[in-house]
Amino acid sequence: MIMNEPVAGSRYLELRNVTMSFNRFTALEDVSFDAEAGEFLSILGPSGCGKTTLLRVAAGLEKPDRGTVVIAGRDVSGLPVSKRNVGIVFQSYALFPNLTAEQNIAYGLTPRFCDRDRVRRRVTELLDMVGLVGSGHKYPAQLSGGQQQRVALARAIAGAPALLLLDEPLSALDAKVRSRLRAEIRQLQKHLGITTLMVTHDQEEALAMADRILVMDQGRLLQTGTPDEVYDLPASPFVASFIGSMNFIRDLVKEAPGIFRKGDLSLAADDSGLVPQGTRAILAVRPEDIVLNGSGGSRENALPALVRGMEYRGASYRVTLSLGVEGGCSTLEADVPTRKIRRLGIHENMPVNIGIPVDRLIAYVA
Numbered sequence: 001m002i003m004n005e006p007v008a009g010s011r012y013l014e015l016r017n018v019t020m021s022f023n024r025f026t027a028l029e030d031v032s033f034d035a036e037a038g039e040f041l042s043i044l045g046p047s048g049c050g051k052t053t054l055l056r057v058a059a060g061l062e063k064p065d066r067g068t069v070v071i072a073g074r075d076v077s078g079l080p081v082s083k084r085n086v087g088i089v090f091q092s093y094a095l096f097p098n099l100t101a102e103q104n105i106a107y108g109l110t111p112r113f114c115d116r117d118r119v120r121r122r123v124t125e126l127l128d129m130v131g132l133v134g135s136g137h138k139y140p141a142q143l144s145g146g147q148q149q150r151v152a153l154a155r156a157i158a159g160a161p162a163l164l165l166l167d168e169p170l171s172a173l174d175a176k177v178r179s180r181l182r183a184e185i186r187q188l189q190k191h192l193g194i195t196t197l198m199v200t201h202d203q204e205e206a207l208a209m210a211d212r213i214l215v216m217d218q219g220r221l222l223q224t225g226t227p228d229e230v231y232d233l234p235a236s237p238f239v240a241s242f243i244g245s246m247n248f249i250r251d252l253v254k255e256a257p258g259i260f261r262k263g264d265l266s267l268a269a270d271d272s273g274l275v276p277q278g279t280r281a282i283l284a285v286r287p288e289d290i291v292l293n294g295s296g297g298s299r300e301n302a303l304p305a306l307v308r309g310m311e312y313r314g315a316s317y318r319v320t321l322s323l324g325v326e327g328g329c330s331t332l333e334a335d336v337p338t339r340k341i342r343r344l345g346i347h348e349n350m351p352v353n354i355g356i357p358v359d360r361l362i363a364y365v366a
């Protein structure tokens with residue numbers, strides 16, 4: 001099968017300075033990003049932040065007030081969706097109910113393949129790719145949600161599009177089907193080497209599937225990075241709280257390079273000088289980075305704490321800890337392996353010592 005054979009590593013999709021308003025409401029504000037050929041990008045953000053609008057601009061379903069869209073080196077800003085050669089999968093399967101799975105898939109092919117045998121061969125190949133061999137004769141109503149979304153995916157890739165656009169393709173499915181299908185979509189996308197943009201509000205989905213994640217809020221792009229980069233070094237407290245769980249320790253002041261104080265609580269953090277000395281700061285730490293030591297000590301940021309609550313999660317416990325801090329108390333949540341909880345005999349209302357590794361504390365200007 002012949003897809004657009006993009007050269008890996010080249011800049012393939014480019015959106016530049018895209019701004020889009022609906023009446024007086026600005027849905028996208030000066031958004032720019034690009035994708036390399038074959039890359040899988042995920043657009044992640046809360047409801048109403050402009051994710052779908054951005055995808056629709058890339059597709060040519062919306063015309064922005066300003067900005068350009070380049071696909072495979074060609075400025076397509078003035079072209080409608082029908083001329084952009086994009087494959088789209090929506091959240092609602094959007095299949096034709098009166099056509100079988102095969103006919104739905106063939107629908108995306110007919111203008112290109114006039115030869116009926118070729119269409120049949122290609123449809124068979126696509127059914128095989130999406131794991132639906134033997135179900136081609138069924139109508140959408142006879143298929144499960146996951147199967148319908150497989151048909152929608154086969155239809156979207158049938159014509160070897162230049163770009164695959166997925167708008168929350170898994171959100172209508174139950175958790176088990178969703179996680180299986182996300183692995184399958186990713187495998188197929190890699191196999192075909194097709195540059196893909198997927199909208200999701202599910203951070204787990206974005207972390208699991210994307211080469212890079214674009215985090216948005218209120219029409220703006222806040223951070224672009226690999227899943228690792230966005231998880232390990234979120235650009236702002238908003239990004240930090242949107243992806244994964246994060247503890248924040250607020251109302252600190254940076255009193256010396258790498259040293260932050262709040263009353264009698266003093267914490268060391270690698271902040272690379274991002275917070276000016278003497279200014280108010282927020283420190284952030286992931287629950288899995290807090291080290292619980294029972295009665296033993298810790299080398300880094302050793303603090304006494306009290307176990308306030310414990311929630312069993314199978315492989316780990318989510319432990320709620322309170323730190324006695326002058327002028328009030330700070331609450332932290334720690335994820336501690338179940339084996340360690342049992343070994344140390346941790347229980348509610350137990351005084352413990354915790355440690356926070358210096359390089360796991362992230363400092364932000366408050």
Ligand SMILES: Nc1ncnc2c1ncn2[C@@H]1O[C@H](COP(=O)(O)OP(=O)(O)OP(=O)(O)O)[C@@H](O)[C@H]1O
Pocket residue numbers: 022025027045046047048049050051052053054201
């Ligand atoms: N056709 C429209 N007319 C007016 N306002 C619109 C239109 N389409 C979108 N908006 C507004 O633009 C903003 C961004 O919408 P968009 O659908 O892009 O958000 P989203 O991040 O995809 O949200 P969700 O995750 O809830 O689907 C929203 O406040 C929405 O109400």
